[in-house]
Amino acid sequence: MQLTCPCCGEQFPFEAGLADEEGKRLAALFAEMPPKLAKAVLSYLRLFSPAKRSLRMSKAIRLVSDLQQLVDAGSVTRDARTTDARKATPALWVAGIEQVIVQREKLTLPLENHHYLRAVVYGIASDPAAVQALTPKTVKPGTDANERLERYYQIQNDLRLKLITPEEADKRLKELGQ
Template sequence: MKLVCPVCQAEFSLEAALNDRAARDAIVLAFRMTEIGDVLISYVQLFKPAKRALSLSKLEKMLTELVPIVTAGKVSVQGTEYPAPQAYFRQAMETMLASRESLILPLSNHRYLFKIIAGYTQKASGQAERANEQGRKYGEYHTADKPAARNIVVAPAPGKVKAEMPARVRENLKRFAQNAQHYIDKKGAEDGE
């Protein structure tokens, strides 16, 4: 099988392309990551020097660093580990490619990619925390994801006994209610004069 160089249009055999061990290893590594393989090809171009091609040995080194991290599903940023599903890698790489003009190229490491992924994880955990808090506040029948159900009576969970209100709190509420009633009566009397 003959291949054609996209730059110089020279023909060469597939065996010649795969003859170099680094090229073969880089290709194998790239295709192990099928979910992000297509965007990965563009991402590695961010490491290419301006006036030269990306060497296959450098490509292999980059992929050897990146593949275990992607397959492990977590990144480390400043000593903190963050979960990183492959969808986060794809989204982070696409973000970097979309803003390539603002990047200082060629990149020398994956730190910026990991930082973006950590940001996605922090954002997702913040959203989960808000949903959890909203669930605690309004109960499981009203969350941000689904509208409040109408006409649902929620019985207390079996085995859970409603705690008695402390006497001090009850007295404070009673005093507050009396003061509020006194204020309302006084205000009504002033308005009626």
């Protein structure tokens, strides 16, 4: 079976990606993750690639393993020195990764660790409305939790930029289930 690289378009046999021991370890780490988280982490890893060469497999394994430990903890602190923790579900981590990727141009790349992501997820976890938008029980049928969070932030930004009135924002938030 041939796969096509989504970045460069090059084709390669599926087995080639798992030929070495490190490739197998990385694949096993991704297999343990919820699919949406695994997809987000794949994109997130690009932020760690040096400008003129690719990310070493050993570093990718370490990064994914470290991130999985953060997710598995079920809570997040702003940084490693603080003890003020917030509950953080995998959906919050996905939303945090997506926010970091959107801010790529503002970041100093390559990233070296997950400190910035941790701060972003902590910020999301500190926002009750964002947490509610990402909580599965509040998701309307057919609406993705990340889609809801994106809509929530869009409404907040539109209000802040005075593109909509407070009344219109309230109406949209009610439609969103807030």
